Amino acid sequence: MNKILIISFICSISFGILSGAEQKFTFDKEAYSFDNIVQEELFYSLLVELRCPKCQSSNLSGSNSPISNDLKREVYELVIKEKSAEEIKAYLVERYGNFIIYNPPIEPATYILWFGPFLLIILSLGSIILYRRKQA
Amino acid sequence: MKKLLDTLPLVIFVTLIIVLFSFLSNEDNQLETVLIDESFPEFSLTSLTDTTKILAKSDISELPALINVWATWCIACKVEHPFLMKLKEESILPIYGLNYKDNRNKAIALLKADGDPFEFSIFDFEGRLAIDLGVYGAPETFFIDKSGVIRVRHVGVIDDKVWKEKFAKYLDE
Numbered sequence: 301m302n303k304i305l306i307i308s309f310i311c312s313i314s315f316g317i318l319s320g321a322e323q324k325f326t327f328d329k330e331a332y333s334f335d336n337i338v339q340e341e342l343f344y345s346l347l348v349e350l351r352c353p354k355c356q357s358s359n360l361s362g363s364n365s366p367i368s369n370d371l372k373r374e375v376y377e378l379v380i381k382e383k384s385a386e387e388i389k390a391y392l393v394e395r396y397g398n399f400i401i402y403n404p405p406i407e408p409a410t411y412i413l414w415f416g417p418f419l420l421i422i423l424s425l426g427s428i429i430l431y432r433r434k435q436a
Numbered sequence: 437m438k439k440l441l442d443t444l445p446l447v448i449f450v451t452l453i454i455v456l457f458s459f460l461s462n463e464d465n466q467l468e469t470v471l472i473d474e475s476f477p478e479f480s481l482t483s484l485t486d487t488t489k490i491l492a493k494s495d496i497s498e499l500p501a502l503i504n505v506w507a508t509w510c511i512a513c514k515v516e517h518p519f520l521m522k523l524k525e526e527s528i529l530p531i532y533g534l535n536y537k538d539n540r541n542k543a544i545a546l547l548k549a550d551g552d553p554f555e556f557s558i559f560d561f562e563g564r565l566a567i568d569l570g571v572y573g574a575p576e577t578f579f580i581d582k583s584g585v586i587r588v589r590h591v592g593v594i595d596d597k598v599w600k601e602k603f604a605k606y607l608d609e
Contacts, residue, residue, distance in 0.1 A: 353572035366537055367572050370563040395570040397470045427445070434441065 332376050343379045346388060347372065349403060353396050470570055471586050476503075476578075477568040484535045484543055484557035491558050496580070498530040498555065500607065503578040504594075505566065506557075507538040508546050510574040516593040520553035523599075529607060533557030536566055536574050579603055 334340040347361035352368045360368050360375070371392070378388045389401055398404045406414050471477075476493060483489040496503070504520060506513040520531055533554035535543050540559060547557075560566055569578065572591075579588035587606050590598060 353570075367563070370537075370567060373562075374567055394470060395567060396572070397570070431441070434438070 332372075335380070339379050339382075342385060343376060346375050346379070346385060349401060350375070350389075350392065351400055351402050353400060359402065471578075472589065474586055475584050476580055476586055477565065479558070479565040479568065481565060482559045484533070484540065484547075484559040487540075491556065493584075495556070496532050496584075499580060499582045499584060500529055501555075501580050502529060502531045502603075503534055503569075503580060504531055504554070505534045505536050505569075505571050505574045505576040507536045507574050508542045509538065510536075512593050513575045514550075516575055516595065517550055517553070519595050519599070521551050524553040530555050534565060534569075534571075535559050536571065537561060537563050579606055581606060581609065 332343065334343065344361070348359055350360045350371065352358045352360055352363040352365060352371075354365045354367045355363050360372055374392075375388060378391065383391075392400045398410070404410050404413065476496070478493050480490055480492055483491050502523070523529065523531060531554050533556070535557045538559075538561070540561075543557070543559075547554075558565065563571070569576075575591075575593060577588075577590045577594050578586050581587050588602050590602055592598075594603075
């Protein structure tokens with residue numbers, strides 16, 4: 301019984317790591333040219349971090365929907381204007397809300413998102429320990 | 437007490453399933469609206485019917501009004517079109533169109549064929565004003581009150597029911 305618990309715990313953790321690992325670019329990268337490597341890196345890192353509002357489970361870099369392409373253009377123009385990552389994200393959150401960023405800020409509305417999983421772990425570990433003690 | 441403890445995991449499991457299922461049926465998929473109670477953004481875009489006419493926020497002069505995001509490629513817009521016509525015919529309030537990422541000629545032809553419920557339509561081929569409004573599809577409808585502030589945003593088809601539930605109360609303010 302103990303072994304099964306440990307194995308399933310490890311599995312669930314590694315799935316979480318794997319799902320975040322791969323990043324695809326499904327659009328024409330030639331269309332964007334940059335003054336320097338810093339701008340280019342900022343642009344591509346933002347596309348991974350920003351979410352497509354239409355498709356809801358894909359980031360901008362992985363989506364070719366019209367709205368994603370518009371947002372890529374918007375991000376591109378802001379990067380070229382030497383805006384910082386924080387400024388660009390704030391600009392988009394102002395229009396699309398926290399939904400647009402995959403890394404939402406810790407605030408009352410997102411507490412359950414950030415702390416819910418830990419609460420679940422504590423609750424389930426607690427109940428397992430309690431249950432085993434009762435049995436012993 | 438022991439019995440209660442034994443059934444607790446089952447109770448938690450069942451509650452979780454019910455809660456998660458209720459999220460599944462919540463098909464609305466509406467994103468939170470950031471612009472509520474903000475003033476309508478500035479813009480500078482051409483008129484749909486006149487390429488030489490540049491429209492700006494000040495052209496949306498009759499308030500309160502609706503701003504309706506539409507396009508010929510948008511099937512749901514065809515569904516709500518008769519309702520917009522009805523609002524116009526009964527002179528409930530002026531409607532301004534935001535033609536979104538569309539073909540100009542097709543859009544003009546559609547208004548000629550099916551009727552034009554709009555005071556005018558703003559031609560937003562690149563989706564510039566749309567991004568400032570947080571638009572991610574069509575149709576979307578915004579209600580702007582008499583001081584130019586966005587009060588309601590509705591994503592999807594607007595019909596009698598939606599009008600009564602979401603919009604009508606702001607008209608009487």
